Amino acid sequence: MSEQSRIDIRSVTKAFGAVKAVNNVDLTIDGGSYCCMIGPSGCGKTTLLRMIAGHEQPTSGTIRIGGEDVTHARTGSRGTALMFQNYALFPHLTLTDNVAFSLRVKGVAGDDRRRQAKEMLDRVQLGHLADRLPSELSGGQQQRVALARALITNPKVLLLDEPLSALDEFLRLRMRVELKRLQNELGITFIHVTHTQPEAIALADQVVVMDHGLIEQAASPRDIYNHPHSPYVARFMGGQNVLSGTVTGRDTEGRATVEGSGGIRYDVATEAAVETGQELRFSVRRDHIRRAEAASGHNSLSGTAINIEYQGTFVKVALDTGLREEFIIYMQDDAYFARPIEVGETVHAEWDAAQNHHLIGLNNSTGNPHED
Amino acid sequence: MAQGQKRGPGFYLLAAFFTLFVIFLYGPMLMIFILSFQGTTGGLTLPMRGVSVHWFGDLLTSTRYGDLGGGLTRSILLGLLALVLTTVISLFAGLAFRRRFVGAGPLFYLSIISLVVPGILLGLGISQMFQLLGLRLSWLTSGLVAHLTWTLPFGLLIMFAVLNRFDTSWEEAARDAGARAWATLRLVTIPILFPGLIAVALFGFTLSYDEMPRTLLTVGGKNTLPIEISNMTMTVTTPALYAIGTLTSALSFAVIAISFISIAVIQKRRERRAED
Numbered sequence: 001m002s003e004q005s006r007i008d009i010r011s012v013t014k015a016f017g018a019v020k021a022v023n024n025v026d027l028t029i030d031g032g033s034y035c036c037m038i039g040p041s042g043c044g045k046t047t048l049l050r051m052i053a054g055h056e057q058p059t060s061g062t063i064r065i066g067g068e069d070v071t072h073a074r075t076g077s078r079g080t081a082l083m084f085q086n087y088a089l090f091p092h093l094t095l096t097d098n099v100a101f102s103l104r105v106k107g108v109a110g111d112d113r114r115r116q117a118k119e120m121l122d123r124v125q126l127g128h129l130a131d132r133l134p135s136e137l138s139g140g141q142q143q144r145v146a147l148a149r150a151l152i153t154n155p156k157v158l159l160l161d162e163p164l165s166a167l168d169e170f171l172r173l174r175m176r177v178e179l180k181r182l183q184n185e186l187g188i189t190f191i192h193v194t195h196t197q198p199e200a201i202a203l204a205d206q207v208v209v210m211d212h213g214l215i216e217q218a219a220s221p222r223d224i225y226n227h228p229h230s231p232y233v234a235r236f237m238g239g240q241n242v243l244s245g246t247v248t249g250r251d252t253e254g255r256a257t258v259e260g261s262g263g264i265r266y267d268v269a270t271e272a273a274v275e276t277g278q279e280l281r282f283s284v285r286r287d288h289i290r291r292a293e294a295a296s297g298h299n300s301l302s303g304t305a306i307n308i309e310y311q312g313t314f315v316k317v318a319l320d321t322g323l324r325e326e327f328i329i330y331m332q333d334d335a336y337f338a339r340p341i342e343v344g345e346t347v348h349a350e351w352d353a354a355q356n357h358h359l360i361g362l363n364n365s366t367g368n369p370h371e372d
Numbered sequence: 373m374a375q376g377q378k379r380g381p382g383f384y385l386l387a388a389f390f391t392l393f394v395i396f397l398y399g400p401m402l403m404i405f406i407l408s409f410q411g412t413t414g415g416l417t418l419p420m421r422g423v424s425v426h427w428f429g430d431l432l433t434s435t436r437y438g439d440l441g442g443g444l445t446r447s448i449l450l451g452l453l454a455l456v457l458t459t460v461i462s463l464f465a466g467l468a469f470r471r472r473f474v475g476a477g478p479l480f481y482l483s484i485i486s487l488v489v490p491g492i493l494l495g496l497g498i499s500q501m502f503q504l505l506g507l508r509l510s511w512l513t514s515g516l517v518a519h520l521t522w523t524l525p526f527g528l529l530i531m532f533a534v535l536n537r538f539d540t541s542w543e544e545a546a547r548d549a550g551a552r553a554w555a556t557l558r559l560v561t562i563p564i565l566f567p568g569l570i571a572v573a574l575f576g577f578t579l580s581y582d583e584m585p586r587t588l589l590t591v592g593g594k595n596t597l598p599i600e601i602s603n604m605t606m607t608v609t610t611p612a613l614y615a616i617g618t619l620t621s622a623l624s625f626a627v628i629a630i631s632f633i634s635i636a637v638i639q640k641r642r643e644r645r646a647e648d
Contacts, residue, residue, distance in 0.1 A: 055544055076550035088541035092563045102549035104559070153549060 002031035004066040005079075005156040005189040007052065012061030014047050014213075021047040023213035024061070029206065031066070034183050034190045036200035039210035040236070045193045046161060048210075052191065053082040053159050066156060076102075081155035085162045087146040089134035095121060095145050096130045102153045120148040140171045151186075158183075160192040164199060176202060197237050201225065209233050216363055226285075230361025234283040241289075241327050242359070243301075244281040247274050255353065256280060261323060265298050267353035272360050281359040287314065287330040288355045291339075292348040300350035301327055305341050319347055401621065408614035416611060427615040437608060440616065443600035446511050450596060451581040453512075454519045458527040458576030459569055466531030467561070470540070483528060486521040491585030494521055499589045509592035518586040523576045530575060534568030567635060574631050578624065 007029040014022040022044040029035045037045040050056040052063060054075035062071045070078040090098050096117045097104075103113035121127045124144035134142055143163065150158060163179070164172045180203055183190045194200055200207050201221045208218045209229075217229040228234035231242045245260035255267045256274050268282045295302045303319030306326070310316075315336040319327040329349055341347055411422025431437060465483075469476060486494060495518055502514045509515075542564060546556040562569070584598040591599060601616055 053548065055547070074552075075544075075547045080548075082544075082548045084541050084545060086539070086541060088539065088545040090542060090545070090560060090564070092566075101546070101551075101559070105546075105549055105551045105555050149545075149549070 002187075004031060006031035006066060007157065007189065007191075008062075008064040008067075009048075009052075010062045010064075012048070012051065012058045012063060014044075014051060014056060015059045020213050022051070022058075025213075025215055027208060027215060027218060029189060029191065031189055032187050033205040034180065034203055035192065035206045035208060036204035037191065037193045037208045037210060038195060038197065038200045038236075039216075040195065043210040044213040045208075045210050049082075049159050049161055049191060049193050052157070053080050054078055055082070076153075079156035080159055081150035081153045081157075082159040083143075083146050083150045083161065083163055085165065087134075087142045089142055089145055089149070091134055094131050094133060095126060095137075098134065098145055099148045099152055101149065117148075117152065120152045121145075123151075124148045139166055140175070143167065143175065147182075155188060157189045157191065158186075160190065162193055162195070164194070164196070172199075179203065201237075209236060211236075211363060211365065216361060227357060228283055228359060230363040231281050231283070231359050232363035232365050233361065234357075234359060235366055239286055239330075240283040241286060242281060242283050242325065243323075244279060247276050247278050247280050249276055256358075258282070260301075261321075263297065264300060266356055267299065268356040268358050269354070270358045272358070274358075281364070283357045283359055284351055284355050285357075286316075286328050289329045289349050289351045291329070291331065291335070291341075292350040295348050296350055298350075299353050299356065300348065302346060302348045303327055305343050305345050305347050308341060308343060317341055317347065319349070404614045404617040405621070407611055408618040410611040410614070414611060416609060416613070427611045428619070430610070431612045431615045431619075434612075437604060437612060437616075438600050439595065440597070440600055440604075443595050443597040446594060447581055447597035450511060450516060450519060451577040453516055454523045454580035455573045455576040457516075457520060458523040459573045461524060462527030462531040462572050463562075463565070463569060465528055466535050469528075469532070470535060480528075484525050487525045491522070491583075492588065494518065495586040495589040498586075502590075509590060511587075511591045511594055511596060514590040514592065515587055515596065518590040519580040519583055522583055522586055523579045526575050526579060527572045530568070530572050534565060534571070538565060566638070570631060570635055574628070577627065581624070581627075 007027075009025055009027040009029075012022060012025045013020060025044075025048065037048065039045050047056060051058050052065075054070070054073060058071060062069055064070065065079055090101065093101070096114055099120050100108075100113040100117035103116060108116075118127060118130055121130050124147055126141060126144050126148070129137065129141065134145065137145065143166075160179070164175055167175060176199060179190070179192070192200075192203060201224075204221055206218060207221050207224045209216045209224065209232075211232055217224060217233050219227075224233065224237055225239065228237060228240065234240040234242050243260055243266070245258035245264075245266060247256050248259050249257045251257055251267055253267075253269075255269045258266045258268050258280050260266055266282065268280060270280075274280055292300060301319070301321050303321035305317055306320045307318040308315065310333075311330075313333060314330045315333055317329045317331060317336075319329070321327045327349070329347075406420070407416070407418070408427060409423050409425065410420060410427060411424050412426045414421035431440065469480065498514055498518050498521075499509055502509055507513065538561075542560055543556050546560040551559065582598055583596075584602065587596055587599060595603070597620065601620070604613055604616065
């Protein structure tokens, strides 16, 4: 299965007039993996998904599924099935007939296709509603029908366009588990478009972060979270502070010495060649920052507390450090409540040099991080 | 209106206005309906001299009233032809206009403009064109063309309104399931649009059935019903005139009733299928 459902996207561009929704994208998605495409609206993730499904034709480039060039193959004949964002269930057909639709088109006899559709509905726990119309169902149930209708075609690749966005929080978490379980069970490739970071992190084997028609980074969730490629990825995925400074030299361990605002010195292990005098950006995970008694001037930052939010397992403290972006610390709740902070109070923060992560990529846009 | 709340003068003013509106709308029709049952010695105006169905019988048996039966047959045939053509052409034109093809704007205005042009002029133009081409005027050819200039723009406009609520992802879902263009149209697009298509069909028939200005100069030797009736008003001076009014109104209501019933039956059938 794994080789059959592998996807190779090579130099794919989709232009709508002068606008390039997808700009010369290369991407390999392993067969049988769960891939999440994430980015702000208009970043090209949905267009890329629709090109894989065949609902859009690439302006240039090739798309292969299981090694077979499907760039111009007819939709519905390339082994993909798309689950639409609004589900797009046929309002005039019962659930059985909705699910059996692709079999009907293939010319499967009435009784046979209804039996298969019924089995598929049972599989998504909706067998008892087989003769209802879609309008009589709740949102969560409609989604299961859409899933059943997509799966009955025996796809090599299941494409999901923001499948959880229309559900309430409780259902969303339940369906998330369900999708992951289903993918494990079927062993086919899932490509899931979303704009919600926790969803991507929780589900994916491979996260593809996009912006302005380009892939910023495609890697495992752990890599994306611990080693973001650019300031944009760090900000968009959340949980990070992005800082910058000027390279002044190298220390004995080969790390770049970076001087930030206020003359504070940071030691940043570099992942690419840097020159003295150049500007360098790096990120620090918000949950790896401690509170210090005094400003040390070394791998540290001081600021005024402007907002404090209790989050249950940790406390989110936002500091105004005089920079454009707020500096945020996630403090363990016991550490925080041992000595609570008041809004307006000056707070000194520090962290280990190993927490400084060099951001190689140049995309410095802010995205629109969904804070949680 | 919430209980206990006092109705202001505005309410009574508007109520009076609405009553007047209803009287003006249905009063004349009611008058014709009543007068068509005039007694055998009665005339064109009130008072009623007894009640009878004499004038209906007179209408059907007497030869003084021209070719009413033929006019009715022609009008119904023409209406049905206009119904079919308007529905089919409006459907495909409406689907085509969803794509912003080159010249879509001008083409749309060109097809709507025949609603604005005075009908009698349009009829004159069509008859001139037919004569120029050496074709004979006839209700089935030039008459049908004239009717389509009236029914098609309406059909197209209704189709736009219907398609406004049509989600193209239904068609994409059909394609995604492997359906080709024809299967998508037959199994998804047309069934979902069906109630709207009934509306287009109804308009196509009724607009054609009582069309007159465009028909006058294009109908050729044999008249449609509205022209026959119009001629009658100038020659006939008996309540038979009202009898024909009552009959044709009844026919129109019957057409509407049949359509509503068929829509209801179709929906019932769908629900029933959904239940068992």
